[in-house]
Ligand SMILES: Cc1cc2nc3c(=O)[nH]c(=O)nc-3n(C[C@H](O)[C@H](O)[C@H](O)COP(=O)(O)OP(=O)(O)OC[C@H]3O[C@@H](n4cnc5c(N)ncnc54)[C@H](O)[C@@H]3O)c2cc1C
C-alpha cells in the first residue's frame with residue numbers, strides 16, 4: 001500500500017517548524033506504524049536528508065516513549081493502542097496522514113515529533129509515591145487487600161506516562177495522568193498515611209508545570225492507550241476535597257478515635 | 258586488518274579468579290558477610306558521591322536505596338524518563354520462595370531450581386543469597402504499592418513458571434515489570450524530590466574513567482544538546498541492562514545496548530560468559546523484511562497453553578482441521594514431568610528441532626502452535642481473558658489474529674543475556690569501585706535463566722546487596738580527591754569527542770541499521786540457538802570485515818549539537834560489532850553444550866545439551882588486551898557443594 005505523510009519538521013527547540021510531505025510507497029499492511037517510519041527514514045538517509053525524529057523504545061505499548069498525533073488524534077485512530085502497536089492494516093491504501101508532536105505548553109518540542117515530558121516526572125516527585133525505604137517492610141501477606149480494590153488500583157496504575165491525555169485535552173490538562181497515580185496509591189491500604197498530602201502536593205505541582213485546568217471534556221480517556229477512565233478524576237477531586245477539610249497531617253493523640 | 262583464530266579450549270596462561278565467596282555454611286554466608294562488612298556512619302555518607310548508570314529495576318532500586326541512606330547519588334539514563342527503562346516491558350512475574358501455596362517451596366528449593374536451571378554454570382553462594390532475598394523483595398514491593406494479583410480472600414496469588422514444579426511466581430496481570438519498575442521509579446523520584454538523588458535523563462554514558470586503578474567517573478553525552486561532559490565520584494554502579502540487541506532482532510527495547518559495559522570492559526573490567534544468551538521460546542514469529550523487533554508472549558502462557566506441531570511433514574492444513582491424533586505435543590511427549598513448562602533453553606531447542614524437520618507452521622515454516630483451546634474449554638474464556646487478556650490483545654494487534662479462536666503461532670527469539678561483566682560476591686567488577694547490577698552483570702543465572710528470576714535478581718542487587726557492599730567499599734576509601742579537571746578525565750572526554758566526530762565524518766553510503774541487521778543475521782545464524790565450530794570460525798572472519806566496512810562506509814548525517822538518533826545508534830552499533838566477536842570467541846572456546854549454549858558437536862544421543870564438567874566447570878572471564886581478537890581468558894572455577902552435579906533432566 002501507499003501513504004502520503006505530512007510531517008512536522010522542527011530542527012530543535014528554538015527553530016521554527018513546518019510541515020513537509022513524504023510518500024511511503026509499497027509498505028506492507030502488516031507493518032507497524034513505526035516500522036513504516038523506519039522505512040521512510042532509511043530512504044531519507046539514502047537521499048542524504050535528515051531522518052524524522054520520533055521517540056520510541058519498547059514498541060510493545062508499555063514504555064510510554066512513543067506518541068504523536070495522526071490526523072489530530074493522539075496515537076492515531078485505533079482505540080486503546082499506542083502508535084507503536086498501530087499497524088498499517090488500520091489504514092487504507094492512498095490515505096493522507098498528518099503527523100504532529102504533542103502540543104502543550106508543558107511539553108516543549110525538542111525536535112520534529114519529540115517533546116519534553118519532564119513535567120510528568122516532577123508531578124510524581126511531588127508526591128506520587130509511598131514512602132517505604134528498603135528493609136522496613138512487613139510480610140507481604142500481613143495486610144489483606146480485597147481483590148476488587150487491587151484490580152481497580154491496577155486499572156489506574158496501568159498508566160504508561162505517554163502524555164496522550166494532555167495532547168488530546170483542549171486545555172492541555174494533566175488531570176488524567178495525576179488522577180491515575182493518586183487513585184492507584186489511594187486505593188491501597190499502604191497508600192493511606194500519605195493520602196492527603198499526596199493529592200494536595202501533586203495537584204499543586206501540576207499547576208506549577210503550566211498544565212491547564214480540567215473541565216471534564218473527556219477527550220483524555222478517549223485517546224488513553226490504556227483506557228484509563230475519567231472516573232479516576234472524580235476520585236481525585238473527592239480526595240482533594242477531603243484533604244482540604246483535614247488540614248495538613250493532623251497530630252494524633254491517644255484520645256483521638 | 259586484524260586476523261583472528263579462535264582460542265584453544267585449554268589456555269595454559271589462564272589465571273584463576275576468586276569471587277571471594279564468604280566461608281561457612283551456605284545458609285549463613287550472607288548473614289555472616291553482612292556482619293563482617295564495614296559501615297559508613299550516617300553523618301559521613303553525604304561526603305561520598307555514587308554514580309549510578311541506569312534507572313531500570315536494578316539502577317532505580319540502587320539509586321533510591323543509596324539516596325535514602327544519605328549518600329550523594331547521581332543517576333543517569335538515556336531515556337527521557339527513568340520510568341521507560343526496558344524493565345518496564347517484563348510481563349510474566351517475579352519469583353519468591355514464600356511458600357504461600359504450601360506446595361513444598363523453600364529458599365533451598367528456589368536455590369536448587371536456579372542452579373539446576375542454569376545448567377550448573379552459576380555460583381552456589383550467589384544463587385543462595387538471591388533465593389533468600391526473594392522473600393524481602395516481595396515484602397518491599399507490596400509496601401510500595403505494587404498491585405500484585407490477589408485472591409478473593411485478599412491474599413497474594415501465584416502462578417507457575419518454567420523449570421519449577423511449585424507455584425512461586427508473583428505477578429501483576431501481564432505487566433509485572435511495569436508495576437515493579439513504577440515502584441522503584443516512584444521511590445527514586447521521591448529521593449529526587451528530597452534532594453539526595455540528582456537525575457540526568459537523556460544522558461548516555463560513553464566511557465568509564467579509571468584513576469589509580471579505581472573507577473572514579475564517567476563521560477556522558479547529552480542526547481538533546483550533544484554536550485559531552487564528565488562526572489566524578491567515589492564509586493560507579495552500572496545497571497545498564499543486557500545486550501540481546503547484538504542480534505538486531507530481539508525482544509529487547511530498541512535502544513537497549515552494550516555500550517556502558519563494553520566501554521568498561523575496554524577500560525579493564527573482565528567480561529564473563531559473553532556467549533551465554535537466552536533464546537526465549539515464545540515470541541511472535543518474524544513477519545517480514547522490515548521487522549524492527551520481536552515481541553515476547555510471556556512464558557506464563559505455558560501454564561495454560563499447549564505447544565504442538567503437526568506430526569506430518571509439510572502439513573499445510575489450518576490448525577482446526579488437524580485432528581488430535583495427527584498433532585505432536587512434543588514438549589509433553591519428550592518431557593512428561595514438566596511438559597509445557599520445560600525450561601526455556603530446552604523448549605526453544607525443541608521448537609527449532611521440529612521446524613528443522615519441516616513440521617513448523619505459518620509463513621516460512623518457522624513457528625509452532627501455542628494452543629489455548631483445552632484451557633478455554635476447561636476454565637472458560639473469561640478466566641483466560643482475566644489471566645492473559647493483555648497478551649491476547651497484543652497478539653491480535655500485531656498479527657491480526659484472535660488467539661481465543663485460533664492457536665497462537667510462536668517461535669524462539671533472543672531475549673536475555675546471562676553473560677555480562679564479571680563481578681565478585683560483592684557485585685564488584687575487576688576494577689575496584691566499579692559495581693555492576695541487574696542484567697548487566699553475569700552473576701546468578703549460569704548458562705540459562707529461569708523465568709521470573711531476572712526481576713528478582715535486579716531488585717535483590719538494587720535494594721539489598723549494593724546498599725551493603727558499596728558501603729563496605731566506601732568505608733575503606735577516603736571520599737573525594739578527584740575533580741573533572743583531572744588529566745585522566747580530560748583524556749577520556751577527548752576520546753569520546755573524537756569518536757563522535759569520527760562517526761560524523763565518515764559520510765559513507767550505508768545506514769547504521771543496515772549494518773546492525775547484517776551483524777544480527779551473522780550472530781543469529783552462527784552464534785544463536787545452535788553453534789558449531791565451522792560456523793563460529795566463519796562468523797569470526799565476517800565480523801571484523803563488517804566492522805571495517807562500517808568504519809569506511811557508514812552514513813551518519815547532521816551534527817552532534819542536537820538530537821541525532823542516527824548518531825546514537827551508530828555509537829551503539831560500533832560496540833556491538835566488537836562485542837559480537839568476543840561472544841563468538843567465547844562460544845568457540847567452550848567446547849561443551851550447557852543451557853542456552855548449544856554446541857552441535859556436543860549432544861547426548863537424544864539431542865540434549867552435553868556438558869563437560871571436567872573441562873568447563875568454570876566461568877570464563879575475558880580481559881581486553883588491546884587487540885579484539887586476542888583477549889586473555891581467566892577462569893573462575895565453580896564448586897558444587899550443595900547441588901549435585903548431574904545431567905539436567907526434565908523428563
Ligand atoms: C519482553 C521482556 C519480558 C520480560 N519478562 C520478564 C519476566 O516476566 N520476569 C523476569 O524476571 N524477567 C523478565 N524479563 C527480563 C527482565 O525484564 C530484564 O532482565 C530486567 O528488567 C533488566 O533490568 P535492568 O535493571 O538490569 O536493566 P534495564 O531495565 O534494561 O535498564 C537499563 C537502564 O540503563 C540505562 N542505560 C543503559 N545504557 C546506558 C548508558 N550507556 N548510559 C546511560 N544509561 C544507560 C537505560 O536508560 C535504563 O535506564 C523480560 C525481558 C523482556 C525483554
Ligand code: FES
Nearest residue numbers: 057059064066084
Ligand atoms: S514504544 Fe514503548 S509504548 Fe510505544
